[in-house]
Amino acid sequence: MGWEITLALMLCGLGALLLLGLPVAFAFLVVTVIGAWEVLGGERGLIQLARNAATTVTNFQLAPIPLFILMGELLFHSRVAHRAIDAVDRVITRIPGRLSVVTVFGGTIFAALSGSTIANTAMLGSTLLPQMLRKGYHPSMAMGPIMASGAIAMLIPPSALAVLVGSLAGISIAGLLLAGVVPALLLSVLFVIYIVARCKADPGLAPPDDEPDLTLRERWGPFFTHVLPLSALFAVVIGSLLAGLATPTESAALGCIAALAVAAGYRSLSLATLGSALMETVKLSVMILFIIASSQTFAQVLSFSGATAGLVGMIGGMGLTPLEVLLGMIAILLFLGFFIDQVSMLMVTVPIFVPLAAAAGIEPLILGLVYLLTMEIGLLTPPFGLLLFVMRGVAPPEIRMLQIYAAVAPFVMLKLLVLALIVAVPDVGTWLPAQMAR
Amino acid sequence: MFRVLTLLDRLFDRVLLALAWLAAAIFAAIALAIPVNVVLRNGFGTAIYGLLELIEYGLLAATFLAAPWVLAKNAHVSVDLVVTALGPGWRRLFEALANLMGAAVSAVFLWYALEAAARSMARGSMVRASFIFPEWWLLSIAPLAMALILVEFLRRLLRPAAAGDRRLMGL
Amino acid sequence: RLRAVSAFVFGTVGTRAFEPFVAWVNENGRGVVQIDVIGGPEAMPPFEAGNAVSTGVVDIANVTSAFYTRLLPWADALHLATNTVQEQRANGCFALMDARHQSEMNVKLLARTGDHVPFHLYLTKPISGADLTGLTIRTTPVYRAMFEALGATLVQTAPGEVYAALERGAIDGYGWPLQGVLDLGWEAHTKYRVDPGFYQMDVNFLINLDTWNALDDAQRALLEAGARHAEALNARNIEINAEERRKQAAAGIETIALEGADAALWVETAQREGWKVVHTADPALAEALAPCLGG
Ligand code: NA
Numbered sequence A: 001m002g003w004e005i006t007l008a009l010m011l012c013g014l015g016a017l018l019l020l021g022l023p024v025a026f027a028f029l030v031v032t033v034i035g036a037w038e039v040l041g042g043e044r045g046l047i048q049l050a051r052n053a054a055t056t057v058t059n060f061q062l063a064p065i066p067l068f069i070l071m072g073e074l075l076f077h078s079r080v081a082h083r084a085i086d087a088v089d090r091v092i093t094r095i096p097g098r099l100s101v102v103t104v105f106g107g108t109i110f111a112a113l114s115g116s117t118i119a120n121t122a123m124l125g126s127t128l129l130p131q132m133l134r135k136g137y138h139p140s141m142a143m144g145p146i147m148a149s150g151a152i153a154m155l156i157p158p159s160a161l162a163v164l165v166g167s168l169a170g171i172s173i174a175g176l177l178l179a180g181v182v183p184a185l186l187l188s189v190l191f192v193i194y195i196v197a198r199c200k201a202d203p204g205l206a207p208p209d210d211e212p213d214l215t216l217r218e219r220w221g222p223f224f225t226h227v228l229p230l231s232a233l234f235a236v237v238i239g240s241l242l243a244g245l246a247t248p249t250e251s252a253a254l255g256c257i258a259a260l261a262v263a264a265g266y267r268s269l270s271l272a273t274l275g276s277a278l279m280e281t282v283k284l285s286v287m288i289l290f291i292i293a294s295s296q297t298f299a300q301v302l303s304f305s306g307a308t309a310g311l312v313g314m315i316g317g318m319g320l321t322p323l324e325v326l327l328g329m330i331a332i333l334l335f336l337g338f339f340i341d342q343v344s345m346l347m348v349t350v351p352i353f354v355p356l357a358a359a360a361g362i363e364p365l366i367l368g369l370v371y372l373l374t375m376e377i378g379l380l381t382p383p384f385g386l387l388l389f390v391m392r393g394v395a396p397p398e399i400r401m402l403q404i405y406a407a408v409a410p411f412v413m414l415k416l417l418v419l420a421l422i423v424a425v426p427d428v429g430t431w432l433p434a435q436m437a438r
Numbered sequence B: 001m002f003r004v005l006t007l008l009d010r011l012f013d014r015v016l017l018a019l020a021w022l023a024a025a026i027f028a029a030i031a032l033a034i035p036v037n038v039v040l041r042n043g044f045g046t047a048i049y050g051l052l053e054l055i056e057y058g059l060l061a062a063t064f065l066a067a068p069w070v071l072a073k074n075a076h077v078s079v080d081l082v083v084t085a086l087g088p089g090w091r092r093l094f095e096a097l098a099n100l101m102g103a104a105v106s107a108v109f110l111w112y113a114l115e116a117a118a119r120s121m122a123r124g125s126m127v128r129a130s131f132i133f134p135e136w137w138l139l140s141i142a143p144l145a146m147a148l149i150l151v152e153f154l155r156r157l158l159r160p161a162a163a164g165d166r167r168l169m170g171l
Numbered sequence C: 001r002l003r004a005v006s007a008f009v010f011g012t013v014g015t016r017a018f019e020p021f022v023a024w025v026n027e028n029g030r031g032v033v034q035i036d037v038i039g040g041p042e043a044m045p046p047f048e049a050g051n052a053v054s055t056g057v058v059d060i061a062n063v064t065s066a067f068y069t070r071l072l073p074w075a076d077a078l079h080l081a082t083n084t085v086q087e088q089r090a091n092g093c094f095a096l097m098d099a100r101h102q103s104e105m106n107v108k109l110l111a112r113t114g115d116h117v118p119f120h121l122y123l124t125k126p127i128s129g130a131d132l133t134g135l136t137i138r139t140t141p142v143y144r145a146m147f148e149a150l151g152a153t154l155v156q157t158a159p160g161e162v163y164a165a166l167e168r169g170a171i172d173g174y175g176w177p178l179q180g181v182l183d184l185g186w187e188a189h190t191k192y193r194v195d196p197g198f199y200q201m202d203v204n205f206l207i208n209l210d211t212w213n214a215l216d217d218a219q220r221a222l223l224e225a226g227a228r229h230a231e232a233l234n235a236r237n238i239e240i241n242a243e244e245r246r247k248q249a250a251a252g253i254e255t256i257a258l259e260g261a262d263a264a265l266w267v268e269t270a271q272r273e274g275w276k277v278v279h280t281a282d283p284a285l286a287e288a289l290a291p292c293l294g295g
């Protein structure tokens, strides 16, 4: 069988199973089992597949995933995060689409405290979404900013995925963590501009709410008590890394301990809180790790069939300029992002893209940023977009999946815009890491 | 007869929950052991022996052992694009089909994962890294999980989830 | 057509002999036998390459013995060799190891490459003798016993975290072959290489035994000839080593050359501790292999 047919069959089969409603991990497993029978050779192939599936999660590089999720869940269940959002809510006034803007600011702040886009989106969704819907916000103006700024968590350190990209692609992890900061802030600014412009043009999207008159102290007090102290968390995670006390995974674990200390400091830590934070961590991490186990074996079977190399070889064989190579990579990553998870996107492409980029003279940090942004976009594109599922999970039942897609679409466009900007003006990404080196 | 089934049903839920707590304990242990190791290394010039490998085995165990509970909680993500757009009759059919596929694939995987563990045991393969132990210890985790997942899929087939139950919980 | 996987990424040190081998066989074996390269670690996890070739999921694997000690406990002996594979073929050692690969792992040891490429300790801080006390070293099973005997604090660091750990000083050094450090980018945060090196890299071509038995004489002869061709390329490593030392120096890695008693202690400790591990796994075979592997 030619690789084109294998590729088409595997992707179509996967798509059909997903639409049937089979959980994603098991949809991958069905296609992988059939593919392995065909490609790896019958029974012994399936035995090998079972061994490989266990091997994929026996991997230390995945340790930051539960750790960063735990950190976010601790802040979430101890309500430290909610109080921080409330505090942000008080200081942002008199602006069209106020709560959507609060979402973006809150999401950006929380992104600097949590390495999990999922925890970030869930936190924003469960705190701000009910409020916005109650006040008559249009669902798209309520959900779009939540998903869009929830996704920023992987661009601003701490970031489980940036660590993974740096690890797998051999890019300086500290450099990549810093490289994401400027594009992320740029995204936040663009989101705010978009929200304000849209809401000004169409006030029906976000009815102005009556803000109580607060004194300066009432307005800013909570900000100083509930937001600023959280910068200590940021300092622990990034500081321990920069000071050479810890490796990236270790800084994630230190972040958990610091989150625990912060929650205790606010006297909002109980055994029940700790228990629910841990069980939510299990639910989310195991869901992700199980998908990683099945989608990585899927990627292995795909590689084994020659489909991966065939696809990339096709692009590589076109004699392209460095810019065209970069654009080609972006196209492939965006395409893969529709169907597979972030880790699989990495695993499938890194072995080919890294040498390809080196040969074309593409700056490693730019490649890393391209990965981060395309992966971030992949979180938001159907049919397989983790944050879309998270949104589905926290939204009221009457919200349809199509509404969720529609809500996030304009923000995906803004992300594409920033991606284009990084390609056109690499300094946007490389400036901050260059400051560190000096 | 019905009472026995209910009892078994509850017992099964207990087993799944216990395994989920085991995974929680593993993650908590990882979150604690790593900082301890940082302190030992920076302050005392020593380290926890074989920590990296222990964490890797922990990730393996947590992922597979808690997966059946995550399934029972409906927390494995799925695409409900089509399913939610269908009428109740078609939806039940799709759900039954999905559960059947799930049961079938976990049965197949269970069989070959067992085979992998059994062959490793038969040839006496030992893991030789920081710790030396039989490889089948690692290889039996996946079949154990798959057996529970198979039972869970079958349980769903026999007792279809009520409407609205498909919602992702707790994410 | 034979299907091959590599436990190493293509275009790196680990495939430096395998790629010419495949090219040679495909060039000279037209109409006789051809090798299809399926892929590297992205297609088969490195630690599963041994199992895959043992069960026949693939026909040929390019893999180092450290990746298949689960199947062949004594395989650590391969990197302890101090002589060349040509000498091992002449003195019967290769035949003995091949026989044990066949009986214990259902594979034929087709070729051994990587001769002359030693392992070295790379550091971010200088040392003055064969004493690693107070240094935090990233280790793998290959040299764990040796570094431990020399007093180092051993830590395990995932390959992807070594760069960051070096960059930020969380580890003071790591063991690695002479060749390949520059491929990983680790040279940016490596200041010293300790000479002399120890052990020899072993990258082996394994072929599934059932596949091998099903081949006809012409096909076997061709693969054997390809294997000799690849093994003959081992001699090139001496030149590549010199070039590698030059490149490392140009990248700012200084050489710490241990001398006299320190150098002797260094190498002796490496061999003694290495053989202890093999002895634990298979005492009789360790006795048989030690003399003919030059040790
Ligand atoms: Na973050």
Ligand code: NA
Residues within 6 Å of the ligand: A337, A338, A339, A340, A377, A378, A379, A380, A381, A382, A383, A384, A385, A386
């Ligand atoms: Na997507």
